[in-house]
Amino acid sequence: MDYVEVLFSQFRPQIDALYKEICQEAQVEESTTPLAIMARSFNLKRHEAEFAAVIDPSRVWVTWNGLASLWAFSHAVIRIGREMFEAQRAADASAPPPTLPIAGEVEVGLHLFTLSLRLAKNKFDQWVDWAPLPDTSATSESERAGNELFLRALGWILRHELGHHVLNHHESRRGIPEHNKQQEFEADEFANNLIKADYSAEAGRLLGTKPKPPEIELERRALATFVGLTWVAQFELSPHGESSTHPDTASRIARTFELLALADDSFSAEMLSYVVKVLIDPEGEWPPREDSPTAADGAIEAMIRLTRHISEMRG
Secondary structure, eight states: OOHHHHHHGGGHHHHHHHHHHHHHHTTOOGGGSOEEEESSOTTTOOSSOOEEEETTTTEEEEEHHHHHHHHHHHHHHHHHHHHHHHHHHHSOTTSOOOOOOSOHHHHHHHHHHHHHHHHHHSOOSSOOTTSOOOOTTOOSHHHHHHHHHHHHHHHHHHHHHHHHHHTTGGGSOTTOHHHHHHHHHHHHHHHHHHHHTTOOOOTTOOTTSOOOHHHHHHHHHHHHHHHHHHHHHHHHTSTTOOOSSSOOHHHHHHHHHHHHTOOTTOHHHHHHHHHHHHHHOSSSOOOOOTTOOSHHHHHHHHHHHHHHHHHHHTO
16 A cells, blocks of 8 residues: 555545535435545556546546645645734734744745645655644644645535536547636536535625624635645646646636635635745745735735746746
8 A cells, every 4th residue: 555545544534425425415426426546646647646537437536645735735724824814913004014934833834835746746655754744633723724624625626526527528529728728617616616505705794894604614615715726726836837728727716716706805815815925935025015905805916926927937
C-alpha cells in the first residue's frame, strides 16, 4: 500500500459518507457512478493529484495524492487566513495594512502551501517532520478546523466531477478546447447549485452585523468552494500551468461568486482575497484599493490581480 494512502486512509469512512450524501442530493444512484480512490492517476498512471470523471466504467476518480494535497492546502488556509483576519481587525483603521511576521501558524501555513504542491506531483515515502500529522481525531482548533475545511472543499470537487456524469459531458464534443472549457463552467454551476441549495444572504442585514445561521452556513459552503477552486489556481501559478481544457480559475471564481450571491461583507470573500494574496505575493505589502471598500470588492480585486499575475508570468 502506498505511503500516502496509509496516512490518509483514516479519512476514508468520512469521504465515503460524504460521497453517499452528495449522490443522494444530486439524485444519482451511487452504484452507477461509484467513487474510486486510487494510488495513481487515471491516464498517466503516476503518483499525482487527480480528481476526474472517467467512463468505461463510469466513476469519479480520485488519487490519494490529490486528497493529501487538498488536505495540506486546506490546513494552510485555516492557519494563515485566521491570522490575517484577526490582524486586520486588531489594526488601526487609519493605519497601513498590518504586516504579519513569518512565524508560528503563519510560517506553518506557508510551508503547507508548498507541501500541497509537492504532494500533488510527487510520490512520498515518508512524512515531513515539520508538518502536522493528518489525524481525524485531532483536538487542536487549527487541526479540527483544517480537517473540516478539507472535507467541505473535497465535497465541492466531488460535486463538480459528479456533475460531468450527470450532464453527460462524456457523450458530447470532448477534445475541442472551447467545448471542454464550457463543460467545466457547467460542472461548476452544477456543484454550486447543490452547494447553495436554499441558503442565501440575509436581505436587508446591515453590513458588519452578525448574520443569521442560514447565511453563516452559506458562508461556510462558499469558503469551501473557494478553497477547492484556489487549490486549482496554485497549478496555474507554476511553470507550464496553463490548461487547454479548463478555464482560468479567476473566471470560474467570478461566476461562482455571482451565483452564490454573497453579502458585501462576506467572510468567505475576505478569506478568498487573503489566500490569493499569499499565493502570489506572500511577503509583499498589498494595500487595498480605495475603490475596494468591502470584502466582496476585495475579492474581485484579488481576482483581477491573480489574472494579471498569471498573464505576466506567461509573458
